[in-house]
Amino acid sequence: DGGITQSPKYLFRKEGQNVTLSCEQNLNHDAMYWYRQDPGQGLRLIYYSQIVNDFQKGDIAEGYSVSREKKESFPLTVTSAQKNPTAFYLCASSITGYNYGYTFGSGTRLTVV
Amino acid sequence: DAKTTQPPSMDCAEGRAANLPCNHSTISGNEYVYWYRQIHSQGPQYIIHGLKNNETNEMASLIITEDRKSSTLILPHATLRDTAVYYCIVREGGGSNYKLTFGKGTLLTVNP
Numbered sequence: 001d002g003g004i005t006q007s008p009k010y011l012f013r014k015e016g017q018n019v020t021l022s023c024e025q026n027l028n029h030d031a032m033y034w035y036r037q038d039p040g041q042g043l044r045l046i047y048y049s050q051i052v053n054d055f056q057k058g059d060i061a062e063g064y065s066v067s068r069e070k071k072e073s074f075p076l077t078v079t080s081a082q083k084n085p086t087a088f089y090l091c092a093s094s095i096t097g098y099n100y101g102y103t104f105g106s107g108t109r110l111t112v113v
Numbered sequence: 114d115a116k117t118t119q120p121p122s123m124d125c126a127e128g129r130a131a132n133l134p135c136n137h138s139t140i141s142g143n144e145y146v147y148w149y150r151q152i153h154s155q156g157p158q159y160i161i162h163g164l165k166n167n168e169t170n171e172m173a174s175l176i177i178t179e180d181r182k183s184s185t186l187i188l189p190h191a192t193l194r195d196t197a198v199y200y201c202i203v204r205e206g207g208g209s210n211y212k213l214t215f216g217k218g219t220l221l222t223v224n225p
Contacts, residue, residue, distance in 0.1 A: 101162060105156050
């Protein structure tokens, strides 16, 4: 079955450490996105990519980095520069050029201690 | 993209229709209305979208007013599993901007 896989589901890291969240899709979608969600809040866009080897900052990119070396993969690195990294992180993908919706992964809950 | 306004919470009895309103008074002519829902601690799920005509699929119906300034998502026979946060989003169709902006949505609680 086609879909988006985020791993791991839960992640614990010590303060000051970089951590990379995985996002893989086999839907052949061109565009991929990373969102952050805090308790009781909506989703905020971190980074997005519409094509391999290209990506753009979203609304809250500071302290995060991404790469898009393959169409299927869009990993997100939470760096030590991110002041409040504890959150629920969601990856999504979509077809570009059409009015289709996003397909979301099941999310990674990151806790920094 | 135009902003949307949704009530923070709503209740519905199981088996009854759930009608979730959304105001988007500044919507422009080429912006679509999208609805997603998010069950606790899961990724959002696409429900339906439309431009000006009413739309129906296996999950829900979308009613857009003639002036397009508001819309209603209808779940015809709500079940307990429909308890979730429902997001209404407007976004320009096509072009190079495919970003979706999610607000806080409406928490729908379906009661037995």
